[in-house]
Amino acid sequence: MNNIIDGVGASLTLKKNIKKEIGKNNLTPSLAVIQVGDNKASSIYVRNKQKACEEVGISFNHIKLPDTISENVVISEIKRLNEDISVNGILVQLPLPSNFDTPTIINEISPLKDVDGLTYQNVGNLVLENECLVSCTPTGVMELLKMYNVSLSGKNVCVVGRSNLVGKPLIQLLLQEDATVSICHSKSKNIKDYTKKADVLIVAAGHPNLITKDMVKEGVVVIDVGINRENDSLCGDVSFDEVSKKASLITPVPGGVGPMTVACLLKNVVKAYRVQNRK
Numbered sequence: 001m002n003n004i005i006d007g008v009g010a011s012l013t014l015k016k017n018i019k020k021e022i023g024k025n026n027l028t029p030s031l032a033v034i035q036v037g038d039n040k041a042s043s044i045y046v047r048n049k050q051k052a053c054e055e056v057g058i059s060f061n062h063i064k065l066p067d068t069i070s071e072n073v074v075i076s077e078i079k080r081l082n083e084d085i086s087v088n089g090i091l092v093q094l095p096l097p098s099n100f101d102t103p104t105i106i107n108e109i110s111p112l113k114d115v116d117g118l119t120y121q122n123v124g125n126l127v128l129e130n131e132c133l134v135s136c137t138p139t140g141v142m143e144l145l146k147m148y149n150v151s152l153s154g155k156n157v158c159v160v161g162r163s164n165l166v167g168k169p170l171i172q173l174l175l176q177e178d179a180t181v182s183i184c185h186s187k188s189k190n191i192k193d194y195t196k197k198a199d200v201l202i203v204a205a206g207h208p209n210l211i212t213k214d215m216v217k218e219g220v221v222v223i224d225v226g227i228n229r230e231n232d233s234l235c236g237d238v239s240f241d242e243v244s245k246k247a248s249l250i251t252p253v254p255g256g257v258g259p260m261t262v263a264c265l266l267k268n269v270v271k272a273y274r275v276q277n278r279k
């Protein structure tokens with residue numbers, strides 16, 4: 001089918017451009033990732049980030065701490081990395097163990113090095129449309145829409161999910177492109193009333209088969225952010241087989257938004273490097 005958005009191809013293009021930018025300008029960007037504990041999924045995500053950094057020429061420092069340490073140890077590590085001028089991006093791999101106060105820890109990261117765009121300062125600057133680092137998955141979604149020439153001005157865009165990581169930053173980015181945005185969440189009544197009006201539907205709920213063919217209009221552009229594990233395989237939040245028959249464009253899972261998230265992390269590290277080295 002030619003209506004399938006190729007997230008892998010798009011991410012390769014983005015990575016090629018980042019590699020070229022680093023090489024041509026002799027940039028020396030570096031990323032430090034702090035991981036607390038041994039969460040299996042987190043270890044896979046960190047490995048993917050390391051591989052992607054190495055591919056484009058970003059130095060990677062994996063700081064792995066046992067989950068027996070106190071919050072203060074993580075905070076001291078962040079403070080050390082904030083001071084280290086050879087480190088341009090700092091990321092704390094989430095989720096942290098449940099006894100850790102995640103917002104307090106995240107907000108210890110210097111906003112200039114916060115490549116996940118999660119500190120209060122970056123979130124506030126996004127709302128105010130000031131220069132800032134923006135969360136990687138929403139940035140990846142916007143890059144995909146741009147690469148596939150999906151115009152957003154005046155369009156009805158429905159976002160399902162309002163998390164700090166995905167839904168909320170996406171709303172701001174879509175508003176900046178003059179879309180008319182509706183937001184659904186777990187307390188929304190009759191989601192279909194909103195999804196059916198959408199020219200572009202973006203789903204980030206973490207709920208397999210949440211969106212079925214009766215919930216979308218003919219020709220809709222569908223971006224499925226969800227990643228769910230079912231019977232040892234991955235699926236998104238959209239019933240792909242049936243919805244893809246009505247969509248003009250649709251992302252698969254895997255191979256849609258996921259690879260773009262990693263590519264946009266690399267983009268953020270280079271952006272952080274450039275801002276920190278601005279004369």
Ligand code: NAP
Nearest residue numbers: 137161162163166185186204205206225226227257258261
């Ligand atoms: P999250 O923090 O759990 O947020 C989920 C959001 O979806 C919440 O706002 C929730 O509403 C809403 N929701 C849940 N069930 C719903 C339902 N039945 N109907 C309507 N809304 C519903 O999750 P997240 O971090 O945003 O991630 C969402 C999904 O995207 C997950 O599957 C995650 O694995 C995936 N993800 C993928 C990438 C990627 O790179 N592709 C990156 C990040 C996340 P309430 O606010 O009312 O609870």
